[in-house]
Every structure is written in structure tokens, then in C-alpha cells.
């Protein structure tokens with residue numbers, strides 16, 4: 001299978017500080033990939049590079065093998081099919097859950113166009129099936145601001161999915177969630193991967209263990225190793241740099 005995303009020899013330099021130093025990363029279609037590593041390893045910077053928020057000093061990001069996206073603007077990258085859910089919430093609290101998703105329908109990027117135009121039957125169906133997927137069908141008429149923390153996160157993921165992405169980038173999606181919300185989020189991520197690749201930065205090792213197939217470990221701006229969680233736990237170098245000691249890795 002050919003990768004849907006290829007990051008090649010990525011170097012990011014913040015006023016002389018090399019936050020990312022020659023990272024290669026490939027993600028396959030419909031893959032769920034976790035990106036882990038100690039604080040400051042360069043994980044978020046890699047997401048920033050992929051979504052166009054941060055520009056590289058050198059290196060190339062290829063989408064679908066041939067599309068060079070490194071120099072594109074963020075909205076151009078979204079239009080190509082790469083979306084990102086940031087840690088900070090960006091839902092409209094006073095609008096209903098349904099309306100939040102309605103706002104995310106392609107071509108309806110502002111409130112005015114939503115108020116003016118009626119949703120087509122197809123668009124309505126799409127929102128309803130997405131509501132089912134993210135477990136918020138019963139809450140569709142409630143104000144988004146009244147949702148529980150986990151539900152707000154799922155709504156945001158739903159808003160990204162309305163863009164029909166081929167790659168979804170998530171930065172610590174389960175932060176602040178309860179045990180059951182974490183589990184549901186893990187299940188949701190795997191369901192999303194039926195149609196879309198998911199690249200997730202995560203610190204919660206229990207979650208990574210439970211929901212990962214392949215994990216990439218970063219340290220000091222470089223990829224330290226890649227593999228299953230079992231393989232990573234056996235890796236001496238990971239144990240040393242990730243936890244600062246020999247022995248058990250994660």
C-alpha cells in the first residue's frame with residue numbers, strides 16, 4: 001500500500017533552535033498512528049508542519065504521494081483533505097449541536113450562509129449519521145455549551161469529519177476525559193479510520209496501549225523508533241530517553 005502522507009527529512013528551526021531535525025514519517029491510508037515522546041520532543045510541531053501552521057526550514061510533506069503541501073496555506077491543506085482538531089475548544093457554545101455541525105458543512109463556512117440556505121436532504125442525512133457516529137444524536141438540539149467535556153470533544157471531531165478529511169490530526173484528544181469517555185474516544189477513532197487516516201499526539205500511555213497498532217516515538221526533534229507498543233516497550237533506547245532510566249519503557 002502507498003502512504004497517504006509522507007514527511008521527508010523535516011527540519012523546523014525556531015530562531016536557531018532545531019525543534020524538528022530530519023524527521024521521516026509515513027502514514028498509510030486508514031491507519032491510526034500514535035506519536036509519542038517526552039515533552040518538547042517535537043510532536044506538536046510535526047502536526048503544525050503537516051497542517052501548514054508552521055513552515056519547514058527544509059524537507060517535504062507529500063500528500064497522496066505527489067502533492068507537495070509544505071508551502072501551502074492552512075486552508076488549502078484543509079481543502080485537500082487534511083484537518084486538525086486543536087486542544088483548545090472551538091465549538092459555538094450558544095448554537096445547538098446540530099447547528100455546529102451544520103456550520104461545518106462544506107461551503108457553509110459562515111453563519112450567514114447557514115441562515116440563508118436550507119440544508120439539502122443529503123446534507124441533513126450526513127449530519128444525522130455523523131451524530132450517531134459521535135454518540136450525540138440525543139443531544140442534537142441542545143446548546144453545545146451545555147455538553148459534558150468529552151461530548152464537546154466528540155462534537156469537535158464531528159465538525160472536522162464534516163470536511164470529509166482523508167487525514168485527521170488530533171492533539172491529545174482525551175485530555176481531561178473520564179475513563180468511559182476515553183474508551184468511547186478510542187472506539188470512535190478506530191471507527192473514523194474506516195474512511196480516514198488518524199495521526200494522534202498522545203501522552204496517556206494506557207490509552208496508547210489500548211488503541212494503537214503502530215506508534216512513533218520522538219525525542220529531541222528526531223524519530224527514535226517505530227513499532228507496536230510491545231516493541232517500543234522492549235526498546236532500551238526508548239526506556240533511557242523516554243523515562244530517563246533503563247528498564248521498563250512505558
Ligand SMILES: Nc1ncnc2c1ncn2[C@@H]1O[C@H](COP(=O)(O)OP(=O)(O)OP(=O)(O)O)[C@@H](O)[C@H]1O
Nearest residue numbers: 014017018019037038039040041042043044045046
Ligand atoms: N513557536 C515556537 N518558537 C520557539 N520554540 C518553539 C515554538 N514551538 C515549539 N517550540 C519549541 O520546540 C520544541 C518542540 O516543541 P513541541 O511543542 O513540538 O513538543 P512536543 O513534543 O509536542 O511537547 P509536549 O508534549 O510538551 O507538547 C520545544 O522545545 C518547544 O519549546
